[in-house]
């Protein structure tokens with residue numbers, strides 16, 4: 001991007017003066033970050049405009065990925081990487097006296113998401129742009145992202161994440177592209193020339209202002225757009241006079257702006273707030289209006305919409321695009337119902353992310369009716385026609401109709417609406433899609449078998465390997481040349497070096513380097529010195545019952561007890577590292593965080609064991625912290641209850657960075673196993689069919705396991721009695737009960753013995769360094785299959801019908 005280093009240095013210094021009015025010697029790190037990122041954004045501007053121009057003049061089909069979450073993280077490093085300017089800028093800054101890595105730390109994470117679902121959206125944007133697809137993101141510009149987590153006396157404390165404090169250099173505010181979104185009001189139905197006309201009155205208007213963020217593809221030439229919407233009030237100052245009105249005006253402003261104020265910190269529990277519904281409709285209506293504006297410029301008949309536009313919804317959160325598109329086509333464009341429905345249901349496609357019943361979105365009808373009266377009428381009509389069709393198809397089987405109906409008593413089932421209104425429904429891993437077809441969505445699969453398909457999730461190797469683990473990327477390039485960067489499946493080329501001692505040593509050295517780096521980060525952040533030569537055994541992900549962080553900490557308690565009983569026990573030193581945020585309202589999850597911290601404190605202070613066992617809970621798990629942790633992992637804990645984790649993407653990041661997986665046959669772990677076999681990962685526990693069978697028969701007998709396995713009862717009892725741990729009588733009684741009196745919903749105790757045994761296998765396996773490195777290489781080699789580039793190519797050809 002800059003012709004050479006000297007030119008960059010020159011331009012950078014000029015920009016520093018023109019943008020901040022400072023000479024270099026007065027600048028601080030934050031200034032360097034601000035100036036550098038704004039230069040890059042401006043530089044990308046030209047290709048951004050060209051890309052858009054190209055799309056328009058070629059009438060290219062465009063995909064719009066609607067998501068309530070985009071967990072982007074930082075952009076500086078990745079943008080420099082994709083522009084091919086990383087080394088030049090690093091060197092140039094160094095000569096000016098700055099360290100690029102430190103400058104990168106100045107950027108706040110754009111944490112506009114909770115976890116996997118939001119991070120997937122961000123990886124997809126990178127892969128769309130890097131493979132030159134016309135694909136854009138559509139989201140909300142939350143003023144506060146996912147909360148910042150502090151651990152105070154072992155407890156999670158949530159602080160607001162004001163990521164925009166120092167502005168956002170990557171975005172461009174586009175007030176010229178604003179649209180209006182309407183809420184409330186009442187619908188008047190009139191007849192005009194024998195046609196029914198629907199008009200909403202007394203509505204409240206909110207202005208949606210888009211902020212555009214360039215999504216710079218690898219190579220830097222192709223630049224797509226992430227458009228995030230902000231809510232602003234429309235009332236202007238001339239409409240107010242007098243003191244009372246002034247305060248009313250401020251109140252009104254605040255209520256409008258609250259729509260894009262914050263991200264709901266819940267990723268799998270049903271969130272019943274009116275504000276959340278407002279957010280969803282706000283995204284759908286604003287996004288659609290802007291898409292249709294772009295489409296209008298093509299001057300094509302509206303019939304051509306599905307040929308030129310694909311709208312994808314990331315889970316059911318943006319399902320209201322379906323009735324909203326119907327509303328616009330009928331009430332604004334003037335189409336009849338049948339034609340509007342044909343267009344809509346050939347434009348929208350949907351991804352399901354979970355089968356957890358508490359995460360299936362349902363909205364109270366009374367709320368939808370009041371907030372979105374016209375939208376509700378449309379949903380009612382969609383449902384009436386759908387159920388009418390079902391009654392003809394399944395005569396005398398009202399239970400099928402009831403099960404599939406979009407309206408269920410006083411509730412709206414969003415997944416049902418999403419399936420009925422879209423032409424494609426996909427799950428996110430083979431096992432998950434299978435469960436959807438055979439169980440969760442079976443009647444829909446019977447009705448529309450061709451709609452259902454699988455698209456296994458993926459991650460971008462540019463962020464998760466090239467940027468996060470540059471030494472590993474460099475080694476691969478040296479070994480098999482750089483083709484893998486554009487086609488990551490070429491990484492299988494390193495397989496033939498898996499037995500090569502020299503290559504193994506270099507893999508080992510890189511891992512050790514990354515572990516040392518993480519060690520200093522942990523020391524700096526929490527003042528704990530961890531043994532960089534111990535096995536780094538890592539579980540980082542949202543805290544949830546089904547992800548079973550509890551099983552991990554119970555195993556640590558078990559190991560600790562063993563070591564106290566036999567201090568000379570021969571084990572390879574192990575450092576267990578956790579990172580996890582709990583939804584603020586999920587009290588059991590927060591208690592598990594507390595338990596991990598209590599155990600960590602005691603283990604780390606105990607001189608008798610802390611040479612062999614250490615436990616770290618890293619605060620505020622986020623994308624930028626993930627980038628530091630994952631390259632340093634030896635063992636990746638992917639231990640969800642089989643059938644519960646739809647795919648997982650953390651598992652893929654670890655695999656790509658050479659960690660070995662300790663996991664259940666769940667989500668994408670199943671496909672990892674298919675690629676690399678039993679020999680290169682550590683599988684344990686019940687299989688999904690067994691778990692699902694138990695569920696169908698009311699669970700398993702937890703009491704039996706507790707009574708018959710001393711390892712289980714011993715460790716469980718330590719939650720409620722003062723044994724080896726300084727845990728007060730009954731202190732963790734709530735956690736104890738959560739297992740014993742819910743019949744162990746997540747099979748923690750059922751899988752515990754198998755988990756212990758598999759941990760022992762890891763200990764043995766790690767002793768053979770040559771074998772361990774070989775396994776690690778096999779994992780890296782096959783990780784190309786789990787890149788989002790591969791996933792996006794499948795979406796593009798099999799769902800969206802777009803070419804690159």
Ligand SMILES: *Cc1c(COP(=O)(O)O)cnc(C)c1O
Pocket residue numbers: 114115116117119540541542621622623626647648649650651653
């Ligand atoms: C990848 C990622 C996740 C998803 O992790 P899973 O292990 O698949 O649940 C969550 N949060 C962050 C910050 C991530 O980078």
